[in-house]
Amino acid sequence: MPRDGTGSRHPPNYRPGALRLRAAGVRAAAPIFPRCPLTDVEMTTESTDTSIDYKDTLFLPKTDFPMRAGLPQREPEWLKRWEDLRVYDRLRETAHGRVPFVLHDGPPYANGHLHIGHALNKVLKDFIVRSQQMLGRDSRYVPGWDCHGLPIEWKIEEQYRAKGKSKDEVPVNELRAECRRFAEHWVGIQREEFKRLGVTGDWDDPYLTMDFHAEAVIADEFMKFVMNGSLYLGSKPVMWSPVEKTALAEAEVEYHDHQSHTIWVKFPVVEGPEALKGASVVIWTTTPWTIPSNRGVAFASRISYGLYKVTAAADDNWAKAGDVLLLADPLAADVMGAARVESYERVGDAGPLEGIMLGHPLAELDPFWAYEVPMLEGDFVTDDAGTGFVHTAPSHGLDDYELFVKNGMVDRMTHNVTEDSSFAEHVPFFAGLAVFDHKGKEGKANKAVIDKLVEAGALLARGRMKHSYPHSWRSKAPVIYRNTPQWFVAIDRPLDDGMGTYGATIRERALTSIDRLVSWTPQTGRNRLYSMIEARPDWVLSRQRAWGVPLTCFVKRAPDGTVEILRDPAVNARIKAAFETEGADAWFEAGAKERFLGNDHPHADWDRVTDILDVWFDSGSTHAFALRDRPDGIWPASVYLEGTDQHRGWFHSSMLQACGTRGRAPYDAVVTHGFTLDENGMKMSKSLGNTVSPADVVKQYGADILRLWVAQTDFTVDQRIGPEILKGTADSYRRLRNTLRYMLGALEGFSDAERVEPQAMPELERFVLHRLSELDGVVRKGFDAFDFQGVFQALFQFATVDLSAFWFDIRKDALYCDAPGDLRRRAVRTVMDAVFARLVTWLAPILPFTMEEVWLSRFPGAESSVHLVDIPETPADWLNAGLAAKWEAVRKARRVVTGALELERREKRIGASLEAAPVVHVADPGLRETLSGVEFQDVCITSALTLSAAEAPSGAFTLDDIPGIAVVPTLAEGEKCARCWKILPDVGRHAHPGVCERCNAAITG
């Protein structure tokens, strides 16, 4: 359709509803402007003064704030600025005396670059730290690093091997020094990577678990366990590589297929109900070599067991007619099949199995095995494979071991297998025979055991099977479970330490803390930690490694095998003092024993323990040296925040450690986040090529986009990230950025002199104040509940729906065209200023870079920073529920008008809404009065608008969900004001010929 660009542009065939309106005899109830039916409108009139450009007389938004952010380039500039301004330190000075809030940092491990999980974690922490600060607290954050441990030690060993050296040739403290250098290197790198994300904190003085003070405190905390009697020397099965003759951690193990023997073995009932006399319990195992170390048989009471009698079998068969076997009912047929039984019958139920005693299958051959084998309830027993009974060797399996711990039978641990997986000298028949040889190939042990079982008549069947089996990832050789001496902390031993408020034992204190002292976000975390701590066995503290804090204690071994632990505060004090100045290396120096024992204890009697502490003890102790011992510290921490995997990790070890040394949890609140997956909800992996690294996001989009992604996601469960999602995040960012940009433009030159009191404002502005007050509550509550998603969503919707699409759109006219002294325009700018002050500070914890840019654009200055201010108070009396309800109704009515205009636009009868002057039929008198009081033509952005009490003519526009309102569109009468673009009848009657009355006055001044 042709356009002349000068005024009204009604097509010749325009058929307005006005005719119908007139025909229906409707009279406008409250005409705002004279209105004329469209049939009376003349065709396009040439404007008389097209030569005059009134644009310069308008007050258009003015700002240098760029529409496009260029975050990747510009963010480093803000970082530099914050560093120069010493923002974090300055806040510490000015916030002194406020209510303290301390998020205690869970230390990441100092190796490798950051991945997306690190970024999520630290950004969430930063949301908390910044929001708490701006909410009026003294919010401190000291980042930390976990520096000891196996992964770093391996790296150094690898370097040695590459040079053809063995780590055994290297003096311990030389190795430790290498490890320290390695950790230092990565702490430096990670620190810069974290800072790049905009994370604020005491980056100049972080805590490291390898700081001398930290090592001294960790040792000191350990010695508290020595002194309170909870430490003991025990024995526990660990993954053991016979080839390398070393224990392996789970991470050092990989699973490959392995060909194993399978055997079905009979254990005769020697003590039990009459019905079971002469019967045998049948077990199935893939590790025949563990049979000589058998100490029990596990069953599950939820499984149904039966007594089965063999009625026919070949004469040369191991299973003979007349044998009575106990088997799980669902598995009986399988077992009989494997045993090549020709026929059998079920002769009865097994009955209760608790308390039944079995004999060892090799007991007949040698008194070595003449002990009772108890039947024990084990919840790990299943009836989907095997026999429904599990042969239990507490020294060679974790389930087995824990079952014995649970039943108080750890004294029955065996020591039958030596370092190279061969049987010890004291084991009859098998001494010297190995499970795996020095190359990891099958040894002679399994075959020998099977032969002896046959000889004893205890074998029911045998076979071979291929299954997934753990191997050393270094030698690729299969591993075994083997018990080794280890140091434990007793979880259930009552501690006489005067800290019994929440329980006598570590477990009691932990469980009470979980229930009564700690708040959980999300709530599911409570149960998770509770059930873990409720069920966990004693804490194994010792590792046979070099890079860590040693178990600083001395032992005396008595000839009967018992072990005494030295408990001397003077010795402990010497150790701590040495560590403070020299670090834990002091323990490994020559002469350390003599130095620490001093003259109080015969040096020959005592041995120095050379194991190092589980790194979980290090990080579990961070609350002692990073909170308690820092001048800026408080205890307990306000909050700990980590991934859900840390229920098993840091939350757990910190809890145990603190319950042993302080009698309660070291935190008041725990926040957990899920894991970050790819766009399809799959785990990220290099091989799948679906990884997203924080560095890539920062480079492509900027840190604020990554932070925005965090804010938009529900962090309490697993989140997704990927190209499409990030693109969406960047879109949201742009939308928000432009809204802020518009405010900057609209506020240009605003001064206090312009301010208007709320009472003097139009209702629309007071409605916006109401929304601010409402949002203030949402933001404060949301930040305190760590609900960043809720906060951001509320603010984003406010910015797009209430501001951009509604208030800004309506008030553009006032902002651009009203005279500067006009009360309405002043009210708009006053409210705009209030919106700005809040929106920018509310968003500052989430988008620190962009909000700083926005802030500086308005308040430039060398000392200016949004991060030095608080979220402003919002007057409670801005809240006005009545007004909110009223504007809810107004906006509904507006929707009907815009709907009607849209139809006109579709039909090409209008373009801009200012071309229209609709008649709005409102059935409800109350609503009609409301609309007449709010300058509804402004709200609808039409040049004129008529409210009518009359019944709507048929054909008037309505919306199903908004009854009682009908709209008849008509065209605005008059000429287009060359300045405000409204079509008004008075245009041409003023000194400035092409403009309306208002504009004429505005120009004239």
Added chain:
RNA sequence: GGGUCGGUAGCUCAGGUGGUUAGAGCGCACGCCUGAUAAGCGUGAGGUCGAAGGUUCAACUCCUUCUCGACCCA
């Protein structure tokens, strides 16, 4: 294999104790504006609420099973 948690439009999320045609924003399509312009406004199309059973007058909401995914453990 066990335990825990989760699966609502293309994307990010809302949907008290079960109750009218399942909502929002973004994106997309279309239209408008051209004085927020690599912007702004409007309208619209998108969902068998992971699947199948069951309880109920009524289920996205309760139960069971299955499936997919994640974490922890084995």
